[in-house]
Amino acid sequence: MEKPHNQHIDKIFKAIADPTRREIFHALVVASVALSITQISERYDISRQGVTKHIKTLQQAGLITINAHGRERYCLPSTKPLKLVKDWVNFYDKFWDDSLSRLGDHLDSQT
Amino acid sequence: MEKPHNQHIDKIFKAIADPTRREIFHALVVASVALSITQISERYDISRQGVTKHIKTLQQAGLITINAHGRERYCLPSTKPLKLVKDWVNFYDKFWDDSLSRLGDHLDSQT
DNA sequence: GAAATATGCAACCATTTAGTAGCATTTAGA
């Protein structure tokens, strides 16, 4: 029913929906130094422009910030937006499967 | 790099990436009884077939199971797959933003 | 200053996606 849904969380969920983006984000987090776009693209089979697009999506979700340094642009990850994902998931802790399956108890046949 | 990535978690992340699907899942979880596909579609502006597609995506992610009862098919949510999302998010607890921002400390200029 | 490097931007392409409508099938009910 048309909840005025959160713009930001949509972008976060979208950003982490792609496995390549999750990989890039992961690589940035565990890296010991900031990585430039070229350095990131060297790690994957996709082109530099492909990486740039993913970076942009991650940036829009707030999952990375860009640190320009001369002609290079270093990507710094931010785990802060993941708090919203965590909150979203944690909401469902109250509903464990055993209780949910009782929702169908008034039905007799199953498939 | 070609990590042999987890098929299941990809489907889960994809399923929860869409705001409408998150709404449907949410509605199913908080509902006091199991809902049929028609009952679900009545709650949204999209068509029954549109809902059916979303249901299928959620089902493939393991986030709902179908409980057939006569000509009706009741949808039961399952929060179990969310454990994988939770684990994914929790991994990043070790990396708080304050520490991550130091990754760029060797750079002098910023934007 | 010239060449090489890092990047952005724009156009393009194939596939997927979210949504639709039409029709067939199964089940419930009068």
Place this chain on the structure above:
DNA sequence: TCTAAATGCTACTAAATGGTTGCATATTTC
């Protein structure tokens, strides 16, 4: 039994997505 309801299946469409290439621009470096 005839009809209405719940659903599946099969196109179909428009838009988004993930990817590409080519070219322009800015910055280093020699």
